[in-house]
Amino acid sequence: MQDSRKFLRPEAIKRISRLDLRARYIVEGFLSGMHRSPYFxxxxxxxxxxxxxxxxxxxxxxxxxxxxxxxxxxxxxxxxTNLRCALLCDVSASMRYGRGALNKYEYACTIAASLAYLQLRQQDAVGCVAFDESERMVIPLRSKRNHLDSIVKALEMSDPREKTDLFQILRNATESYPRRGMMVLISDLFVDRAGLFRGLRLLRSRG
Structure with a gap:
């Protein structure tokens, strides 16, 4: 059996400059290493x-x-109904930092693109918000394969800057994606903790 973790090594990921190809590399390699069908x-x-x-x-x-x-x-x-998944990707200034092959912003974009590719491969609907103190870009939920291009473009256009207002972002996310589903927060959580917990309680109250 292949070691699926090798597809997550930063050195290998960094060599793939295009984010969409990077996502495919990770997901396809990881799933083939697990010897499981990705289709649900x-x-x-x-x-x-x-x-x-x-x-x-x-x-x-x-x-x-x-x-x-x-x-x-x-x-x-x-x-x-298929899964509806909203990816909330932090592109604030603190995400610019990091050691090794990838900084935090590059890691976050890679994770978001990989999850988006996996969801679309399973014919699930996925959307994405790139945010700092406000939403930089809001990509609606779609389940078509070519929707990955819209998500990747939004992530690649996000230059890390500003601080993060996570409570406001989470509150707005419930309005952008009102139907019940899954939200994935990708962030270093360099935020006001009180605001974070208020936002999480809000998400929980909305189901």
């Missing part, structure tokens, strides 16, 4: 039975129920 997509779950009516698809007749009750019932299903 939508799933269908059983919800309930209802009595058979003429014209119903016979494929959904529950023959086990018929054997017990001598009546025809069909299964009804509901479709799980």
């Amino acid at each position: 997509g939508q799933s269908i779950e059983f919800r309930q039975h209802r009595q058979y009516a003429p014209g119903d698809d016979l494929r959904y007749v529950d023959w086990k129920v018929w054997a017990k009750q001598d009546r025809f019932y069909v299964k009804q299903f509901e479709e799980d």
